[in-house]
Amino acid sequence: METQTLAISEDILVVDDVPAICWLLGGYLATKGYRIQTATTARAACELLAATRFALLITDIHLDDRQNRSGLDVVKFARRNQPFTPVIAISGSALPDTLSQLLALGVETFLSKPILLGRLEEAVSKAIRTERLD
Numbered sequence: 001m002e003t004q005t006l007a008i009s010e011d012i013l014v015v016d017d018v019p020a021i022c023w024l025l026g027g028y029l030a031t032k033g034y035r036i037q038t039a040t041t042a043r044a045a046c047e048l049l050a051a052t053r054f055a056l057l058i059t060d061i062h063l064d065d066r067q068n069r070s071g072l073d074v075v076k077f078a079r080r081n082q083p084f085t086p087v088i089a090i091s092g093s094a095l096p097d098t099l100s101q102l103l104a105l106g107v108e109t110f111l112s113k114p115i116l117l118g119r120l121e122e123a124v125s126k127a128i129r130t131e132r133l134d
Contacts, residue, residue: 010033011037011055012037012057013036013037013038013045013049014026014036014059015040015042015058015059015063017041022040025058028117028120029120034055034124042063042069042071043069046074049081050081054085055128056085056087056127056128057082057087058090060091061102062092062093071089072105075087075105075107088107088109088111088124088127089109090113091112092112094110109126109127
């Protein structure tokens with residue numbers, strides 16, 4: 001009888017409506033050995049989440065999306081389609097109500113912009129290590 005093992009993905013999805021932030025965060029994480037995909041809209045992020053299993057989702061909460069979808073919508077979609085994928089939420093400003101919504105969705109890590117790359121690397125490493133244990 002042949003057994004199959006599920007390979008652990010090192011793919012990370014970075015979502016931000018500012019392409020330069022996707023480039024900066026994605027580029028930095030790529031130098032650490034992660035495979036990065038980026039999206040600048042909630043719709044593009046949801047399409048990627050529907051097609052690919054990610055080890056981690058990093059999403060801005062306030063997306064300037066023409067369809068009025070936010071990073072919270074991306075997190076909700078991820079929870080329905082990839083319930084065990086860890087999420088790091090990022091934002092330049094988040095109200096307490098938004099933070100409580102993130103907690104209710106199981107988001108444990110929130111990073112404020114501007115993001116210190118060392119803190120990002122630490123959060124990513126912890127999130128992926130936790131996913132491997134699950």
